[in-house]
Amino acid sequence: MSEDWKAEYNANAEKHNKRVKSIREVRLPKSCTAAIDQSIEAMSNVRETCVDGMYHGYNALTMQDIIDLSTALEDLKNNFKFRELR
Numbered sequence: 001m002s003e004d005w006k007a008e009y010n011a012n013a014e015k016h017n018k019r020v021k022s023i024r025e026v027r028l029p030k031s032c033t034a035a036i037d038q039s040i041e042a043m044s045n046v047r048e049t050c051v052d053g054m055y056h057g058y059n060a061l062t063m064q065d066i067i068d069l070s071t072a073l074e075d076l077k078n079n080f081k082f083r084e085l086r
Helices: 002-027 030-056 063-080
Strands: none
Touching: 030 063
């Protein structure tokens, strides 16, 4: 019984990883993949900083955190928002 959940979990994880790999390597251009990676990293850093600040009772966000998050947001917008026709 204890190994059944592990085998099912691993099978689902392999399917997920195969799908993610296909999306990242085949379906999306490298600029989109880079924008997603940059956003994930920036959001993770901001979240970690905020949690750290909440634990210690101070605002731990730095200007660099905000710049990184803003840059990641702009890259996402450039790659994923519809552009107006002119």
